[in-house]
Amino acid sequence: MSLSMYDASAPVFVRALGQLRHVLRKADEHARAQGWDPQVLLQMRLYPDMFPLLRQVQIATDMAKNAMARLAGVEPLRFEDDETAFAQLDARIERAIAYIGGFTPDQLEGSATRPVTVPTRSRGDLHFLGRDYLFGWTIPNLYFHIATAYGLLRHAGVPLGKADFLGPVGTGPVR
Amino acid sequence: MSLSMYDASAPVFVRALGQLRHVLRKADEHARAQGWDPQVLLQMRLYPDMFPLLRQVQIATDMAKNAMARLAGVEPLRFEDDETAFAQLDARIERAIAYIGGFTPDQLEGSATRPVTVPTRSRGDLHFLGRDYLFGWTIPNLYFHIATAYGLLRHAGVPLGKADFLGPVGTGPVR
Numbered sequence: 001m002s003l004s005m006y007d008a009s010a011p012v013f014v015r016a017l018g019q020l021r022h023v024l025r026k027a028d029e030h031a032r033a034q035g036w037d038p039q040v041l042l043q044m045r046l047y048p049d050m051f052p053l054l055r056q057v058q059i060a061t062d063m064a065k066n067a068m069a070r071l072a073g074v075e076p077l078r079f080e081d082d083e084t085a086f087a088q089l090d091a092r093i094e095r096a097i098a099y100i101g102g103f104t105p106d107q108l109e110g111s112a113t114r115p116v117t118v119p120t121r122s123r124g125d126l127h128f129l130g131r132d133y134l135f136g137w138t139i140p141n142l143y144f145h146i147a148t149a150y151g152l153l154r155h156a157g158v159p160l161g162k163a164d165f166l167g168p169v170g171t172g173p174v175r
Numbered sequence: 176m177s178l179s180m181y182d183a184s185a186p187v188f189v190r191a192l193g194q195l196r197h198v199l200r201k202a203d204e205h206a207r208a209q210g211w212d213p214q215v216l217l218q219m220r221l222y223p224d225m226f227p228l229l230r231q232v233q234i235a236t237d238m239a240k241n242a243m244a245r246l247a248g249v250e251p252l253r254f255e256d257d258e259t260a261f262a263q264l265d266a267r268i269e270r271a272i273a274y275i276g277g278f279t280p281d282q283l284e285g286s287a288t289r290p291v292t293v294p295t296r297s298r299g300d301l302h303f304l305g306r307d308y309l310f311g312w313t314i315p316n317l318y319f320h321i322a323t324a325y326g327l328l329r330h331a332g333v334p335l336g337k338a339d340f341l342g343p344v345g346t347g348p349v350r
Binding site for chain 1: 177178179180182183186187190191221222225287293301302303306307308310311312314315316318319322323325326327329330332337340341342344345346
């Protein structure tokens with residue numbers, strides 16, 4: 001059995017975003033329990049020229065939803081980037097997951113060698129073949145922004161563990 | 176053209192580890208230029224119960240080299256985990272990259288459905304099929320530890336940008 005581009009994208013994205021949502025819910029709950037203004041967490045950064053938590057979440061969702069569309073050869077759905085609260089980020093992630101779920105394996109047939117163009121502000125248009133776009137851009141960027149969100153929440157003292165990032169893995173000991 | 180388990184592992188691991196090495200070299204240089212004791216960076220953590228930089232690097236290399244071996248159905252080469260300096264971490268990464276380079280696409284044929292067992296301290300043996308091991312364990316863990324290393328170095332003020340994490344991407348504008 002070989003691997004398809006769909007196997008390496010849709011379920012991977014949905015899982016990563018689902019864990020991001022889980023991490024953010026724990027962060028929101030913790031902020032409430034501590035009596036913290038949630039805006040403080042949403043605007044936290046690991047360094048002044050890094051993006052704050054809120055933007056990390058926006059970028060992570062963009063990476064996944066845009067990749068799904070581009071690999072299928074369609075124009076990505078555009079999000080307004082107008083979230084200002086945890087509940088809105090939660091809804092954004094849910095919307096991205098639903099959008100990704102709307103693509104079928106058939107739509108990604110042949111996408112390993114499909115040309116993909118990614119517009120960037122700093123470097124103009126970047127050109128990839130689908131496989132390099134998935135493995136050299138989308139997946140590293142997706143985990144980069146999720147791990148950065150996780151790391152800054154850990155740094156802020158939110159009680160999280162790597163299992164919150166990974167989600168359920170493997171099966172337990174064979175009995 | 177479809178995707179192989181080899182496409183989704185060896186070149187992905189080599190690239191990610193190569194960028195980690197690049198990031199660490201910049202950190203080492205910066206520490207020297209600032210007159211910092213390199214041990215301070217190597218022992219930095221984002222939170223007291225997270226691993227320090229040095230251990231993040233050890234785990235990232237383990238994730239990649241162990242996955243390559245297990246997907247090929249062989250016992251992973253064991254590293255001694257005795258590094259105490261940037262130069263030794265650099266050599267560890269180089270060794271992991273060379274080890275990964277020693278596997279052939281043929282050895283990973285059929286590995287999507289190969290049973291893989293991962294011994295863990297906290298949860299006993301975890302059991303996966305190869306594809307789930309690669310996409311649900313190895314790749315998220317690999318980027319988690321590399322992004323955490325990057326994030327703590329950024330937090331410490333080491334001048335890095337996301338391009339240092341990603342490496343060369345796509346091709347420039349078509350002229």
